[in-house]
């Protein structure tokens with residue numbers, strides 16, 4: 055019997071208590087949902103690939119001094135992370151119109167935006183992650199003005215860095231979502247990137263053909279969904295040999 059204590063099960067991941075206080079194990083599932091749970095499915099090997107891709111990108115961010123929750127990858131589907139006091143926001147950075155921005159404002163998908171735009175969505179079960187503004191966030195105490203300044207600075211740095219990294223792989227970073235939490239050390243508090251950065255949370259288009267290589271393949275029934283995730287991992291140089299389909303089922307630590 056597993057002695058691990060499950061803390062939370064979400065749509066794409068399960069969180070377990072980590073081996074040391076203040077840590078969590080983040081387990082990546084193949085299950086996926088879209089349109090606020092109205093569409094569900096399984097993308098074989100997605101958990102393995104997202105675990106690898108998110109590890110890779112977060113390590114690159116750490117290399118340039120951007121703090122993330124990642125401690126280390128543990129196995130195919132799991133990584134050890136620092137437990138954070140989560141800020142209940144999905145912070146979306148957009149470079150090109152797509153998804154809910156296009157739907158809400160009638161700006162055709164693929165339109166280059168005049169500048170990068172940051173949006174906040176309130177993460178709350180049952181409310182379909184509504185768009186909120188700074189006034190809501192500070193008035194309801196989800197984050198302070200100072201937290202938000204830090205969040206914006208980090209988000210723009212991540213955008214610049216990832217845009218360049220992906221362009222080098224012939225991929226356009228259309229938009230992405232970040233989550234943040236607070237990490238308390240002694241008497242200091244830092245805002246740290248949490249959750250994951252993967253084709254589940256980014257829109258990634260081939261720079262030549264505009265082929266979608268992300269979760270939109272699932273959202274829009276484009277087919278070859280697994281291949282999109284694999285292609286991103288392949289271009290990053292981290293596709294597990296033999297492909298994710300060859301890997302064993304999720305492991306549970308004893």
Ligand code: ADP
Nearest residue numbers: 064065066067123135136137138140233248249
């Ligand atoms: P959801 O909750 O939206 O269904 P997931 O299935 O991805 O999403 O679940 C992962 C959950 O873990 C999310 O609610 C996310 O906010 C939370 N989380 C991510 N990183 C951390 C962390 N370092 N500390 C605490 N919670 C985290």
Ligand code: UDP
Nearest residue numbers: 146152153154155229230231254255256257
């Ligand atoms: N996103 C995400 N989780 C969310 C909402 C959005 O990862 O709960 C990502 C999404 O994959 C895309 C970007 O944030 O890369 C912008 O998403 P959008 O607001 O267009 O929402 P959607 O099309 O998912 O409704």
